[in-house]
Amino acid sequence: MALCLKVAKKDAQKALTALRAKGAFCSQYEVGHEGAFVYLPIRTSAKAWATKAGFGAVMKKALKAAKKRPKSLRDELDGVLSPAELEHLLSSFDIIGDIAMLEVPPPLTSKQALVAEAIMRLYPHVKTVVKKTEGTGGQYRIRPVEVIAGEKKTATLSRENGCSFLVDLNRAYYNPRMSAERMRVIKQIKKGENVLVLFAGVGPYAIAAEKNTPAGAKPARIIAIELNPDAVELMRKNIALNKCKKIEAVEGDVSVVLARPSFYLWAERIIMPHPTEALRFLPPALDAARDGAIIHLYAFGPADRPMEGLFGQAQEIAEKKGRTLKLLAWRVMQTYSPTLVQVVLDLEVSTAS
Numbered sequence: 261m262a263l264c265l266k267v268a269k270k271d272a273q274k275a276l277t278a279l280r281a282k283g284a285f286c287s288q289y290e291v292g293h294e295g296a297f298v299y300l301p302i303r304t305s306a307k308a309w310a311t312k313a314g315f316g317a318v319m320k321k322a323l324k325a326a327k328k329r330p331k332s333l334r335d336e337l338d339g340v341l342s343p344a345e346l347e348h349l350l351s352s353f354d355i356i357g358d359i360a361m362l363e364v365p366p367p368l369t370s371k372q373a374l375v376a377e378a379i380m381r382l383y384p385h386v387k388t389v390v391k392k393t394e395g396t397g398g399q400y401r402i403r404p405v406e407v408i409a410g411e412k413k414t415a416t417l418s419r420e421n422g423c424s425f426l427v428d429l430n431r432a433y434y435n436p437r438m439s440a441e442r443m444r445v446i447k448q449i450k451k452g453e454n455v456l457v458l459f460a461g462v463g464p465y466a467i468a469a470e471k472n473t474p475a476g477a478k479p480a481r482i483i484a485i486e487l488n489p490d491a492v493e494l495m496r497k498n499i500a501l502n503k504c505k506k507i508e509a510v511e512g513d514v515s516v517v518l519a520r521p522s523f524y525l526w527a528e529r530i531i532m533p534h535p536t537e538a539l540r541f542l543p544p545a546l547d548a549a550r551d552g553a554i555i556h557l558y559a560f561g562p563a564d565r566p567m568e569g570l571f572g573q574a575q576e577i578a579e580k581k582g583r584t585l586k587l588l589a590w591r592v593m594q595t596y597s598p599t600l601v602q603v604v605l606d607l608e609v610s611t612a613s
């Protein structure tokens with residue numbers, strides 16, 4: 261027999277939402293239905309609360325046991341964390357290779373060991389759990405982490421779209437959440453293009469541009485420029501690891517490297533994944549762009565009107581260079597803060613007539 265809350269059908273959804281929010285719903289049983297009533301299984305510990313909640317009577321009823329399904333992190337931590345804590349944790353949670361990475365807000369520090377144990381129980385391939393200690397920052401855009409469980413390491417091998425990337429969370433930027441966006445851009449590459457990847461990090465765009473393009477649409481050459489020497493070292497290893505033949509990794513500042521005469525009007529496609537600095541580096545990128553080149557520009561815009569001003573600013577910069585930009589597509593990629601969102605703009609460059 262299961263302890264449950266008997267509610268009228270019309271009130272069932274509201275009651276279920278309240279039970280879940282309170283952590284009072286018991287997922288060991290299925291919800292029962294009989295005539296005009298629904299029987300919602302509840303945890304024994306929630307009996308007093310459910311009795312007072314006013315949705316209906318608390319009683320015992322024979323309910324079917326819930327079908328076994330693979331446990332999720334949500335199930336593992338149900339009862340360990342409050343629903344709000346759980347949502348926060350899940351929204352920050354990523355697995356990169358054999359490292360699980362999460363955000364632990366200060367009030368949850370006392371529970372971090374329990375959380376890490378649950379993660380390692382649920383994902384046996386995870387060898388290390390790290391927590392983010394600061395926001396993404398500095399010129400190299402690194403988001404530092406600290407090991408809270410398992411092997412003391414921050415380097416791992418991440419797999420994405422069939423490519424492998426050596427990454428080190430404390431030495432170079434890498435974001436697995438960008439993998440679908442990388443594929444969106446890579447799918448646009450046309451046969452024989454010269455592709456310039458600025459702010460190339462450990463090489464995920466450059467390597468995908470060679471490995472994930474179909475045989476009939478391979479670029480001619482890919483030049484990947486990155487300032488952080490550690491990222492360049494990892495990128496060179498990743499180029500070898502993925503047996504890429506068309507990529508040249510160049511260490512240096514984008515504006516300095518692109519000032520070399522060999523880059524003038526060289527590129528048919530330019531990828532600029534550095535949202536905090538994209539507009540500052542647009543002038544050298546425009547110098548490197550042939551007529552008809554496509555620039556994939558990542559930038560931040562206000563959450564309520566993401567495109568307002570952004571395209572105008574880009575166009576103004578282009579006009580000073582005697583170029584014009586056509587906005588082919590844009591989309592919001594992620595919310596960065598309550599007031600800022602990250603957007604990507606696909607821009608076609610031409611010479612002003």
Ligand SMILES: C[S@@+](CC[C@H](N)C(=O)[O-])C[C@H]1O[C@@H](n2cnc3c(N)ncnc32)[C@H](O)[C@@H]1O
Nearest residue numbers: 400401433434459460461486487488513514533
């Ligand atoms: C947001 S990360 C993107 C990295 C990579 N494209 C990715 O998606 O994983 C920006 C990168 O730009 C690099 N960077 C910052 N300023 C730079 C500059 N002036 N010239 C070249 N690279 C720069 C940082 O070191 C960092 O690796």
